[in-house]
Amino acid sequence: MDKKIKGSWLIHHTNKLQGVTNQQGYEKTFLAGKAGILLSAISSNNHTTISKRRLQTLSQAASINVTFELPKLLKVLRSKELIDTTENDIAVLGVTTSSALLHTSDIFDSLTPSANEKAAVELAEKASEEPITEAEASEELSDLHHLAKTEINQVIFDSEQIGFVDVEKYGKNEKLLFNGNLFRREETKKIKSVLDSLSSREQSKLNELTTLLKQKACIPVETAKAMLGEQLFSKVTAIGIFDVNVVSNSTEEVGFLTLPSAFCKFSSSMVDDAFDLTKAFVSSITYGMTKSHYERGQIQMVDALLGALVRGESVGPVRAIAEDYKILELKGVVKVATGTKKGRTGPLLTLLKREVGELALQAIRQGDVSEYSLSSLPTAAVTKFNGPEHNRELTRRKQIKISPKVTNDMIAALRSGGGF
Numbered sequence: 425m426d427k428k429i430k431g432s433w434l435i436h437h438t439n440k441l442q443g444v445t446n447q448q449g450y451e452k453t454f455l456a457g458k459a460g461i462l463l464s465a466i467s468s469n470n471h472t473t474i475s476k477r478r479l480q481t482l483s484q485a486a487s488i489n490v491t492f493e494l495p496k497l498l499k500v501l502r503s504k505e506l507i508d509t510t511e512n513d514i515a516v517l518g519v520t521t522s523s524a525l526l527h528t529s530d531i532f533d534s535l536t537p538s539a540n541e542k543a544a545v546e547l548a549e550k551a552s553e554e555p556i557t558e559a560e561a562s563e564e565l566s567d568l569h570h571l572a573k574t575e576i577n578q579v580i581f582d583s584e585q586i587g588f589v590d591v592e593k594y595g596k597n598e599k600l601l602f603n604g605n606l607f608r609r610e611e612t613k614k615i616k617s618v619l620d621s622l623s624s625r626e627q628s629k630l631n632e633l634t635t636l637l638k639q640k641a642c643i644p645v646e647t648a649k650a651m652l653g654e655q656l657f658s659k660v661t662a663i664g665i666f667d668v669n670v671v672s673n674s675t676e677e678v679g680f681l682t683l684p685s686a687f688c689k690f691s692s693s694m695v696d697d698a699f700d701l702t703k704a705f706v707s708s709i710t711y712g713m714t715k716s717h718y719e720r721g722q723i724q725m726v727d728a729l730l731g732a733l734v735r736g737e738s739v740g741p742v743r744a745i746a747e748d749y750k751i752l753e754l755k756g757v758v759k760v761a762t763g764t765k766k767g768r769t770g771p772l773l774t775l776l777k778r779e780v781g782e783l784a785l786q787a788i789r790q791g792d793v794s795e796y797s798l799s800s801l802p803t804a805a806v807t808k809f810n811g812p813e814h815n816r817e818l819t820r821r822k823q824i825k826i827s828p829k830v831t832n833d834m835i836a837a838l839r840s841g842g843g844f
Contacts, residue, residue: 434532450544
């Protein structure tokens with residue numbers, strides 16, 4: 425498996441493990457993933473030195489316990505010569521967000537993970553290519569990792585319970601395993617299979633929304649729900665045909681839709697956590713264009729604004745900057761500081777992770793940016809941003825409580841559609 429893909433899955437698994445009370449059996453996964461998340465948070469465009477206080481702030485924002493976890497993670501990163509520490513500062517040694525996933529994979533391998541942990545990563549990748557039966561998964565993992573039947577059963581059970589994969593019943597006694605990354609590659613064939621399982625009226629609505637997203641890159645959830653209706657919207661977002669991103673500031677919470685394929689061009693699927701920063705940034709920009717009032721800094725020349733940020737210039741000052749980018753500030757994507765520009769004083773915004781701005785600029789300019797190749801993978805999950813996987817999980821849980829068959833037909837169609 426490509427190291428960047430493996431690093432992405434490790435971070436995906438780590439985010440899932442943070443939601444359970446016991447990480448037993450997946451300690452190496454958790455440690456490597458946490459190290460990668462921290463490394464991404466403290467990296468920037470250039471070689472950088474940050475204070476211990478800023479390190480603690482970034483760690484807390486990444487859900488890293490500064491008393492118990494942080495010292496261990498720093499020790500791991502130092503041993504790999506990725507950082508250097510002094511009494512007051514942390515120097516990040518030539519690490520960018522594009523290399524953070526590679527280092528995550530290397531750290532995992534150096535920890536001598538168990539065969540079960542390796543198999544869980546492999547299972548997630550297999551389940552992202554197409555829905556796979558439990559029997560097929562068991563056979564493939566057994567061949568690859570030479571695990572006993574009981575061990576394979578434990579990996580599949582753990583993956584379902586922790587959330588590494590989702591499960592739908594298929595037929596009388598079989599299960600289909602899949603995850604929220606089904607539509608990150610070869611999505612055209614897969615969407616066709618889903619369309620074939622819908623009524624002609626539903627197909628028409630879905631095609632209309634997909635066309636709109638390819639033109640605009642990011643649209644409000646309210647618009648999507650009005651086009652699809654609540655039931656169809658819930659069905660298609662539950663299996664990951666569209667990504668739902670939710671941004672919040674001090675006054676409201678707003679959801680936006682993006683295409684899963686709009687932020688990646690790779691030979692293999694990438695987990696959505698790897699691009700959450702760019703999606704958060706695009707969603708924040710879209711909020712500024714569509715929701716923010718003129719007097720607080722409504723964005724009217726988005727291309728010029730993003731172009732200035734990518735060139736390393738500060739933008740502002742406007743009041744909205746101090747409100748709408750707090751999560752990106754905590755994650756080390758942008759810097760907000762009071763300054764003076766063109767005779768006005770107030771909050772100024774500077775981009776620290778240039779690649780995030782580059783991809784956002786392409787998204788705004790071109791709508792669907794799947795043809796834009798970017799070798800960087802920011803890894804984090806607007807005072808708050810809930811990424812696509814979090815929102816898909818919420819929808820899945822609601823559907824399971826109502827009826828386990830809500831998405832079954834579409835998953836079965838993906839399984840039997842063939843051609844991928």
